[in-house]
Every structure is written in structure tokens, then in C-alpha cells.
Amino acid sequence: MDDKLKIGIFGDSFASLRFENENPTLDWVSHLAQKYNVLNFAKPGTSVYYSVKLFLKNFKEFDKTIFIVTHSSRLTLPERSYFLDSRGNVVDCLTPRSAQELLKDCKRENDCKILKSVLDYYTYIEDIDFNNYISSLMVNNLKEMHNELLLIYYEDLIKVHKMENDFFQLDDKFYTHYIDFRNCHLSKDNNNILFEKVDEWIKTSRFKFSINDFVKPSDTFLNYFRIKK
Amino acid sequence: MKIGIYGDSFTNHQVVDPLIDNKFISWVDLLKKKYTITNFGKQGTSIFYSYQMFQKTHKLFDKVIVSFSMPVERLMLPKPILKLKNGAFAQHIIFKNILSPDEYDMSDVYTSTIVNALSKYYLYCYNLDFYNESFKLMKEEIIRQRSDGLFVADDLIRIYKIENEYYNISIDQLLDRRTCHLTSKNNFLFAEIVSEWITNNIYEFNKDKFIPNEDYNYYFK
Numbered sequence: 038m039d040d041k042l043k044i045g046i047f048g049d050s051f052a053s054l055r056f057e058n059e060n061p062t063l064d065w066v067s068h069l070a071q072k073y074n075v076l077n078f079a080k081p082g083t084s085v086y087y088s089v090k091l092f093l094k095n096f097k098e099f100d101k102t103i104f105i106v107t108h109s110s111r112l113t114l115p116e117r118s119y120f121l122d123s124r125g126n127v128v129d130c131l132t133p134r135s136a137q138e139l140l141k142d143c144k145r146e147n148d149c150k151i152l153k154s155v156l157d158y159y160t161y162i163e164d165i166d167f168n169n170y171i172s173s174l175m176v177n178n179l180k181e182m183h184n185e186l187l188l189i190y191y192e193d194l195i196k197v198h199k200m201e202n203d204f205f206q207l208d209d210k211f212y213t214h215y216i217d218f219r220n221c222h223l224s225k226d227n228n229n230i231l232f233e234k235v236d237e238w239i240k241t242s243r244f245k246f247s248i249n250d251f252v253k254p255s256d257t258f259l260n261y262f263r264i265k266k
Numbered sequence: 267m268k269i270g271i272y273g274d275s276f277t278n279h280q281v282v283d284p285l286i287d288n289k290f291i292s293w294v295d296l297l298k299k300k301y302t303i304t305n306f307g308k309q310g311t312s313i314f315y316s317y318q319m320f321q322k323t324h325k326l327f328d329k330v331i332v333s334f335s336m337p338v339e340r341l342m343l344p345k346p347i348l349k350l351k352n353g354a355f356a357q358h359i360i361f362k363n364i365l366s367p368d369e370y371d372m373s374d375v376y377t378s379t380i381v382n383a384l385s386k387y388y389l390y391c392y393n394l395d396f397y398n399e400s401f402k403l404m405k406e407e408i409i410r411q412r413s414d415g416l417f418v419a420d421d422l423i424r425i426y427k428i429e430n431e432y433y434n435i436s437i438d439q440l441l442d443r444r445t446c447h448l449t450s451k452n453n454f455l456f457a458e459i460v461s462e463w464i465t466n467n468i469y470e471f472n473k474d475k476f477i478p479n480e481d482y483n484y485y486f487k
Contacts, residue, residue: 154386
């Protein structure tokens with residue numbers, strides 16, 4: 038019988054974005070999976086509500102859970118509007134950026150209508166205060182449900198990501214020309230550091246996140262970025 | 267003693283009928299005669315409106331009375347941006363009504379753009395489960411923060427249904443002149459039981475006392 042601790046992970050790309058072929062380095066979740074019995078529910082681009090639903094359904098199965106609290110503005114589509122992107126992935130949550138990107142390649146009329154309505158939502162309807170309040174209420178509710186829960190906030194992770202971007206001198210136009218192959222949006226070094234911090238929490242229940250604990254990447258630009266074809 | 271009241275039309279609502287001098291007094295206004303009351307209730311508002319008002323103000327009050335009587339489908343927009351035909355601007359909508367937007371001034375370009383965006387949002391993106399969960403969390407948070415409060419929505423809606431059944435009316439067919447959706451008698455009765463709670467912390471609701479006895483024509487046209 039497997040006596041490893043059972044760890045459940047919930048969240049977005051900061052816990053799930055992986056480029057198996059282009060970047061073979063281990064992300065923090067893969068490090069954890071070598072040591073513990075990990076089940077990863079995270080999916081790129083998803084919302085707090087998406088992860089909350091999965092958490093509520095599954096958290097009792099785990100000794101410890103890790104929840105990446107993503108940006109509060111991500112929109113969770115109702116099931117009737119789920120559709121497949123050009124690579125066959127189910128689109129169930131959207132941001133203004135992802136909606137814009139998907140609209141460029143959109144072939145099916147109904148999918149395009151959904152995407153346009155999402156863009157209109159962000160232009161005319163979105164209530165940022167409402168989304169922030171609801172996101173924090175949802176997360177507080179999780180804390181009351183599971184004592185063994187680690188919350189890692191998007192705002193903290195994005196600081197590390199941006200610190201790396203500054204190091205590599207990426208500007209606003211960078212992503213129009215290049216593809217970013219950092220696993221979980223972080224370099225190998227910072228994935229290691231994040232793994233160590235999470236591992237420390239699993240062992241001691243102590244978690245400290247400071248941008249000063251993270252480092253400038255030791256790999257070169259070419260390890261992570263390629264020109265778009 | 268300072269009392270704060272939060273809610274929608276069940277706590278603050280008066281039908282404006284230019285042909286009739288409306289003399290019906292709401293249960294909240296009756297309480298105002300005896301106590302220092304601030305009524306944050308507003309007709310047509312969503313739970314998020316009450317939630318925000320509550321978070322900003324509830325600590326100022328010795329007692330709070332909250333009515334979660336608003337429908338889940340009622341949404342608050344970031345600003346009052348929808349121009350109504352009467353020239354006023356609306357900040358709240360009920361989703362199912364947005365598909366036949368008779369009350370809005372669609373000649374106003376901005377209003378028609380927003381209404382169009384809202385109807386598409388309702389068709390393609392509206393996630394009722396998400397709004398149900400949000401409503402539940404806001405309600406639970408208010409109750410958690412003020413477990414000493416009085417939560418009256420269930421009883422107010424119960425009275426409203428008793429009256430509708432008594433008068434055999436279906437909603438939206440008539441001009442309904444009931445203040446806070448209750449007959450005059452029931453506004454008085456409800457004010458009495460709330461007053462008892464304010465003074466003695468005893469709240470006893472007996473639905474049988476709320477059978478109306480006033481004439482149909484008094485309230486409905």
C-alpha cells in the first residue's frame with residue numbers, strides 16, 4: 038500500500054503549464070509528485086470558481102491540499118457554452134486575452150458569439166469589486182473547510198514571473214514574436230525554490246513567501262524562449 | 267439604540283400612483299416613529315448592493331435587520347448606466363428581463379450597447395451556479411458577522427405569498443399599491459413583531475396572523 042502523503046493541487050497555469058518537449062526541466066508540481074502522492078486538478082486559464090468547485094468535490098480525499106488563488110476576474114462559462122479550441126481542449130474559463138486569442142482562429146459561429154460576448158462583458162459589464170469580494174469569500178470558505186490547506190496567491194507568483202521577465206528584458210511586444218516555454222511560468226531555479234517552500238509547508242505547516250527568496254534564472258534566454266514560426 | 271436595515275423593495279418601496287394619494291406606511295417607516303433607524307434598503311437592488319452597504323456600515327448599529335429577499339438573478343452594474351424611458355438611470359437588472367428591454371431608452375447609444383452586451387452575456391456566459399454560490403456566500407458572511415441580527419426575508423416573502431393567495435392575484439398583471447409588497451394591516455403587524463424584537467429580543471412570527479382583510483380594490487387596479 039502506498040503510504041505517501043496524498044496531496045491535491047488546485048489552480049491555474051501556475052500549477053499546470055508544462056512543455057514536455059520544449060522544456061524538460063521539472064516544475065514545482067513535478068518535484069512534489071516525485072516525493073508525494075500528488076493529484077493535480079490545476080488547468081491553465083481557469084478561474085477561482087472553477088478550482089473551488091473541484092476542491093469542494095475532492096478535498097476530502099487528500100491529507101493536504103494546495104490551492105493557487107488566481108486572478109479574480111476570470112470568467113467561468115456555464116456548461117452550455119463550453120467549446121473546443123483548435124487543439125481539441127475544452128474551453129470552460131476565459132480572460133480578455135484568451136478570448137481575444139481564440140477569436141483570431143475561431144471557425145464555428147456559435148463559439149465566436151460566445152467569445153465576442155465575453156469581450157463585451159469585460160468592456161461593459163465586469164464589476165471588479167464584485168469579483169474581488171466573491172473571490173475572497175470563496176477562498177475564505179475553503180480555509181474553514183480544510184485545515185491542511187495552503188493558499189498560494191497569484192499576486193505573489195506573478196511577482197516572481199515578472200522578476201524573471203525583467204531579468205530576461207522582455208518588453209510588452211515580446212509575446213507577439215516569441216513563445217514562452219517556462220513551466221508553470223517560472224524558470225527551473227524558481228520552480229525548485231517554490232517546490233522547497235511547499236515541501237517545507239507539507240512537513241512543518243510553515244509557509245513563507247517573499248520575492249527576495251527567489252533568484253535570477255541561471256539558464257539562458259534560449260532555454261525558455263523561441264521565436265514564433 | 268441605533269438600527270440599520272438592509273434589503274430591497276421588501277424594506278423600502280412605495281408605489282407612485284399620481285391618481286391616488288398613497289397613504290400606506292411601510293413597516294420600516296412605522297418603526298422609525300419609535301427608533302433611530304437608518305434604512306439602506308433600496309427597491310430593485312441586488313444582494314451585492316446590500317452586502318457592500320452592510321460591510322461599510324453595520325458596525326455603526328446596535329442592531330441590524332436584513333432582508334435577503336432579492337432574486338439571485340438580479341445583477342448590479344458597476345455604475346448606474348442604463349437610461350430608462352423616464353430619464354432616470356438604472357444600475358441593477360434582472361437577467362431574464364434583459365431580453366425584452368421595454369423599460370430602457372434604446373435610442374440612447376450607450377444604453378443600447380450595454381443592453382445588447384447584457385443580453386449576449388445572459389445567453390452565452392451567464393452561469394447561474396456561480397451566482398447562486400456568490401449569493402449564498404454573501405448571505406452566510408452577513409449572518410456570520412452579525413449573528414445577533416434579525417433576518418426577515420423568509421417571513422416577508424411568506425406574508426407576500428399569503429396575501430397573493432388571499433387576493434387570488436398573479437404578479438405583473440396589476441398595479442399593485444402595496445407598500446413593501448404588504449398590505450397596510452400586515453405592515454403594521456410586522457412592525458409590531460419587529461418592535462418586540464428590538465425592545466425585548468423576542469421575535470415571534472405566526473403566519474396565521476397575516477391573513478389580509480382589506481378590500482381588493484384598495485390595493486390593486
